[in-house]
Amino acid sequence: MTSLIDVKNLTLRFRTDEGLVKAVDDVSFSLKKGEVMGLVGESGSGKSVTAKALMHLNARNAVYDEGSKITLHTDDHGEVDVLSLKRPADMKIVRGGAISMIFQEPMASFAPAITIGSQMIEQLMLHSDMSKAQARALSIEMLDRVGISDPAKRIDQFAFELSGGMRQRAMIAMALSTKPKLLIADEPTTALDVTIQAQVIDLMKDLVNEFHMGIIFITHDLGVVAQTADKVCVMYLGRVVEEGPVREVIRNPKHPYTRGLIAALPQLDDLDAPLVPVPGDIPSPLERPSGCVFHTRCQEFMGDMCKTRLPQDIWIDPDHRVACHLHDPKETGK
Amino acid sequence: MLQFGKFVATRASMAMITLIIVSLVVFTLMELVPGDCAERYLAFKNTQGSGISVEDIEVERQRLGLDRPFMERWVSWIVGAFQGEFGDSCILRVNIAQLLGTKFWLSLSICLASLVLAYAIAIPVGMISAATNNPYLNNTLRIVSYFGLAMPNFLLALVIMLFSTVWFGETLTGLFSNEYRDAPWGWDKFVDLMKHAWLPIFILGWSATAFALQTVRALMSDEVGKLYVTAAAARGVHGRKLLWRYPARHALGPIVNSLGFDLNRIFNELPIVALILVLTDAGALLIEALARSNDQQLAGAIIFLLTASIVTLNFLTDVLLAVLDPRVRKSIMR
Numbered sequence: 001m002t003s004l005i006d007v008k009n010l011t012l013r014f015r016t017d018e019g020l021v022k023a024v025d026d027v028s029f030s031l032k033k034g035e036v037m038g039l040v041g042e043s044g045s046g047k048s049v050t051a052k053a054l055m056h057l058n059a060r061n062a063v064y065d066e067g068s069k070i071t072l073h074t075d076d077h078g079e080v081d082v083l084s085l086k087r088p089a090d091m092k093i094v095r096g097g098a099i100s101m102i103f104q105e106p107m108a109s110f111a112p113a114i115t116i117g118s119q120m121i122e123q124l125m126l127h128s129d130m131s132k133a134q135a136r137a138l139s140i141e142m143l144d145r146v147g148i149s150d151p152a153k154r155i156d157q158f159a160f161e162l163s164g165g166m167r168q169r170a171m172i173a174m175a176l177s178t179k180p181k182l183l184i185a186d187e188p189t190t191a192l193d194v195t196i197q198a199q200v201i202d203l204m205k206d207l208v209n210e211f212h213m214g215i216i217f218i219t220h221d222l223g224v225v226a227q228t229a230d231k232v233c234v235m236y237l238g239r240v241v242e243e244g245p246v247r248e249v250i251r252n253p254k255h256p257y258t259r260g261l262i263a264a265l266p267q268l269d270d271l272d273a274p275l276v277p278v279p280g281d282i283p284s285p286l287e288r289p290s291g292c293v294f295h296t297r298c299q300e301f302m303g304d305m306c307k308t309r310l311p312q313d314i315w316i317d318p319d320h321r322v323a324c325h326l327h328d329p330k331e332t333g334k
Numbered sequence: 335m336l337q338f339g340k341f342v343a344t345r346a347s348m349a350m351i352t353l354i355i356v357s358l359v360v361f362t363l364m365e366l367v368p369g370d371c372a373e374r375y376l377a378f379k380n381t382q383g384s385g386i387s388v389e390d391i392e393v394e395r396q397r398l399g400l401d402r403p404f405m406e407r408w409v410s411w412i413v414g415a416f417q418g419e420f421g422d423s424c425i426l427r428v429n430i431a432q433l434l435g436t437k438f439w440l441s442l443s444i445c446l447a448s449l450v451l452a453y454a455i456a457i458p459v460g461m462i463s464a465a466t467n468n469p470y471l472n473n474t475l476r477i478v479s480y481f482g483l484a485m486p487n488f489l490l491a492l493v494i495m496l497f498s499t500v501w502f503g504e505t506l507t508g509l510f511s512n513e514y515r516d517a518p519w520g521w522d523k524f525v526d527l528m529k530h531a532w533l534p535i536f537i538l539g540w541s542a543t544a545f546a547l548q549t550v551r552a553l554m555s556d557e558v559g560k561l562y563v564t565a566a567a568a569r570g571v572h573g574r575k576l577l578w579r580y581p582a583r584h585a586l587g588p589i590v591n592s593l594g595f596d597l598n599r600i601f602n603e604l605p606i607v608a609l610i611l612v613l614t615d616a617g618a619l620l621i622e623a624l625a626r627s628n629d630q631q632l633a634g635a636i637i638f639l640l641t642a643s644i645v646t647l648n649f650l651t652d653v654l655l656a657v658l659d660p661r662v663r664k665s666i667m668r
Contacts, residue, residue, distance in 0.1 A: 057568055060467075088572035096570035109565035113584055113660055123569040158660050174569070 004182060004214045005054065005072050006030040011065035012053060012238075020063065021285045023049045025238040025293075033181070036208060036215040038225030038232040038246065040261065044282045046238035047218045051184045054216075055094045055101060056085055074098045074181065097127050100175035104187040106167035110159035117155035120174045127178045142173040146203060165196035169203065176207060183208075186218045201228055222261055226250055231319070234258050237282060237293040244320030254322035256300045292325065300326055341666040342653055349649040356641045357412045364630040370400050371424040374628060378425055420635035425627045430635045434616060438639055440509065441608075441616035444531060445600045445643075448539035452546045452596065457589065460550030465558055465577050475547060482544025487603045491537045491610045507612040509534075515614075537607055538600050546596060553588050557581035587659045594648040601640050616640075 012024040024046045031037050039047045052058045054070060070082040077093055085091050103109040110116060117139055124135035136155070143151035146169040159167055168188060175183060185204065189197040205228060208215055217229055225232050225246060232249050234242040234257065242255040253259045260278035267273050280297040283289060289296050295306040305325050314327045369377075372394035376386045395401055399410075414420060420430035463471050498504045514526045557563070558581045566580050608617030616636055623633040656662045 055568055057564065091572065092570040095568055095572075101565075101568045103561060103565055105561060108561040111562040111566065111580055111584065113587075113658070114579070115660075119566070119569075122571065126570045158664070160661055161664065 002033055003073055004031050004033045004035070005070065007050075007054070008069040008071075009065070009067045010050065010053060010070065011068055012049060012058065013063045013065075014059070015061040015063055018286055022288060023062075023238055023285060024053065027235070027238070027240050029233050029240065029243060031182070031214045031216065033214060034208070034212045035231065036217060036229045038217045038219060038222075038229035039235060040219060040222060040225055040232055041235035042220060042278075042282050044237070044285070045235040047235050048186055049238075050235070051101070051186060051216060051218055054082060054182070054184065055099050056082055056091055057095065057101075072098060072182075092127060096123055096178055096180070098180055099182045099184060100178065100180040101184040101186065102168075102171050102175050102188045105191050106164065106171045107159060107191075109171060110167065112158065112160060115156050115158055116162075116170050116174075120155070120177060123174065124177055138177060139173070142177045143170060146170070146173040146176075146207075147199075148173070164192055165199065168192060168196075168200055172200070172203065172207070176211060179211060180213060182214045182216065184216045184218070187220070188217075189224065190219070190221075197224075204228070222250065222265055234261070237285070237288065239293055239323065241294065241324070242320075242322045244317070244322075248317070248320055254316055254320070254327055255294075255324050256298050256326070257294050260297075260299070292323075302326070337666060338656070338663075341656060345649055345652050349645050352645050353642055354412060356645070357415060357638060358408060360634050360638050360641070361408045361411055364634040365404065367628065367630050370395065371631060372398055372400055374424050374630075375427070378627075415635070415638055420638075421631055423623075423632045424629045426629070426632070430632055433632070434619070434635065434639070437614065437619060438616045438636070440527075441604060442643055444534050444615065445538060445597060445604060447531070447535045448542055448600055449593065449597055451535060451539040452542035453550075453589075453593070455543050456546035456550045460547045461554045461577070461582050461585070464551045464554035465581065475551070479544040479547045482541050483548075485541075487537050487541055488606045488610055490540055491533075491607055494533065494537070495610070509613050509615065534607055534611055534613060537611075538603055541603070542596050542600055545599070546592075549592055550585070550589055553585040554581060557585045560584075587655055587662075590651050590654050590658065593651050594644055597647050598644055601644070 007030065008028050010024055010027040011022070013020040013022050027046075027050055029037070039051065041047050049058060049062075053062075053064075053068075054072075064083055068083060072080040072082055072094060074080055074093065077098075080093055080098075082094050085094065111119060117136065120139040120142070121132060121135040124130050124138060125132065128135075130138065140151045140155055143154055148154050148166060148169055154162070154166075154170070159170075162170060168191075172188075183204075188204070189200050192200060201224065204215070207213075215228075217225065219225060222232075229246045231244060232246045233240055234249070234255065236257050242249060242253070242258045249258060250262060253262055257278065260276070263276040264278060266275060278297060279299075283293075283296060289307075291305075291307045291309050292298070292311050295301055298306065302325060309325070311323045311325045311328065313321045313323050315321050316327065372391050376391055376394060380386045399407065411421075418431055420434075422428065423430050423433060426433065459475065463475050495507070509527060509530050510523070511526050511530075514523045517523050560581070563576070563580050566576060571580070604615075604617035605621045607613075608615055609621050612618075616639075620633060620636045623629040623636065656666060
C-alpha cells in the first residue's frame, strides 16, 4: 500500500497573552491509503490540534516550527506540502477536497439558518465543475447512501429539524460527497446515544471500504478504536507516546499511559472489577513538565532520568514504537 | 404562506393590544396631573386678566365632557387616537392633529434617519472589526464608541453649535430657513430641510451608533467563534463568502431585535436636542406641553404617537426576524 499522508516533526505553538504555548511537540506518523488510524488521548493532549494542522485549519495565532512538514499524496495534485499552502484556492485541496472532517457536535457544525442541502451543494460546487442541479442530485444520493429516509425532503431542511443521529449521518454524507482520500473524524460519536454510536461506526466502516479512504479517528474511547482502527497513536500533552497496530497495542501496551487508559475502561465481563483512572490531571500546557511529559502522573516513575531526559522512540516491533525510558536498553541496562 | 399570514395577524393584534394598554397608562397619567383641562384653561385665561368664577369652570367642564366617568372618556379618547384624532389642546385651543401634523412626521423621520445612520455605520464596521480582530481597528473603535456613549448628546449639540457660531458665523439651528418655514412642500423646501436636518440626525445618531457598534461587534464575535464557521472553512469556504454567508448572516437576527430598543433611546433624546437646536418639531412641542404649559392633552397625544411608533417598529422587526431565522419561522409554521 502506498502512503497517503506523512507527518514529520510537527511542532506547533499558539501565540497567547501568556506567551507561546506548545500544543503539539515533534509529532510524526504516516497513514497509508485505506488505513484507519485511531488518535487517542485525553482532552488537551493535542489530538484535535494535530488533526486540524492536516487541513491547515488552526487559528491564526498558531505558529508552526521550521522543521514541521506534512505531505499529502494526491492523485490530482501530486505531492502537496500542506503547511506551505497560502492561497485559499490552494487550501481547498486539503479543505474539503482531498481531506474532509467530521466534528464532534453535528448540531453545531451545520449553520443553523442555512439548509443542509444548501451547504452540501455549496461545497460540491466549490470543489468540482458540477452544475447546481447535478450537485443537488448527488447530495440527495449521498443522503440516501448514509441511510437518511426521504432524502429529497430532508435536503431542504435545517439541522435543527433532524435528530442527533440523522445530523451526524448528514454530516458524514456531506464530508464524503467530494470523495476525499482522507476523512478526519473528531470524536464523531461522543455526542450520540450508544445505540446510534454503533450505527454510525458501522456506517463509517462500510463507507471506508467502499470509497477506499484513509480515516483518522480522534477519540478518547479505546473501545471505539479497537472496533474500527487498524493502528493507534496515543498522544499525551502534544507528544506521541506510543504507536502500533491496534490489537498489538491493546493486548500488549508498553507505555504506562496506554496501560492506564486501558485499565480505565469498564469491563462488562467482570462488573465487580474496579475502574482504575489514570491518577492526577493533565498539566496545563503553560507548565509542561521537564523530561518525559508524563512523569508527573506515571505509576512507574523512575526518578531523575524521567524528570530530566526526554525519552526517545524505542521500536518494540518494526511497526510498534514507544517513547519511554522503561523500554530503553541503554537506560535500564537490560 | 397561510401560516405566515396568521403569524403576522397574531403579531399585529398583539401590537394592537399593547397599544391599548399603553393608551390606558398614558391616559391615566394625564388624569393624574392635578387639575383638569377646564381648570387649566380658565386659570390661564385668568392670568390674562379675565375674571373667572367656579361656575365658569363647571360649565367649561361640561362643555368638554370632563364630567363623564373615567372609563368612558378613556374609550372615546382611544377610539379617536386610533383614527389620528386627539381632540383640542387644553391651552392653545386648536385641534391637536392639525397642530402636530407634519411636525410629528418630521420628528419621526429624523429619528428613523438617525437609526438608519447608526446601523449603516455599525453593521459593516462592527462586523469587519469582529471578523478581522485587528487590534488597531478594535482599539480605535472602542475609544470612539466609549466616547460616544459617555458624551451626552446635548453636550455634543452645544459644542458643535459653539464651534459653528465662532468659526463660521452660522447658528445651525432650526429645521428650515426663514423663507421656507411657511412655504408649501416642494423640492426646494426639502433640500432646505436636508441642509438643516443633518445636524439633529447626526447628534441623535451619535450615541446610537456608538451603542450599535458595541452590540454588532459583540454579536459578531460570538458567531465568528462558533463551530459551524470552522466547519465551513474545513469544507473550503473562504474569503468574503465565509464572512457574510456564515457568521454575518447569523448575527443579523439579534441585531434586528435590538432596533426597537434603539429607537426608544433615540426618542428619549429627542426633546432635549430639539430644545437646544431650536427645532420646531414634535420634540419641542412635547417639552413645551410637559414643562411649560402643562398641556396634558397635547403631551398625551405626542407620547401616544411615539409609543405607537415603537410598537410598530417592534412588530416589523418581529416579522423580519421570522423571515430571517428559520428556527423562528418553523416554530410558527407548525
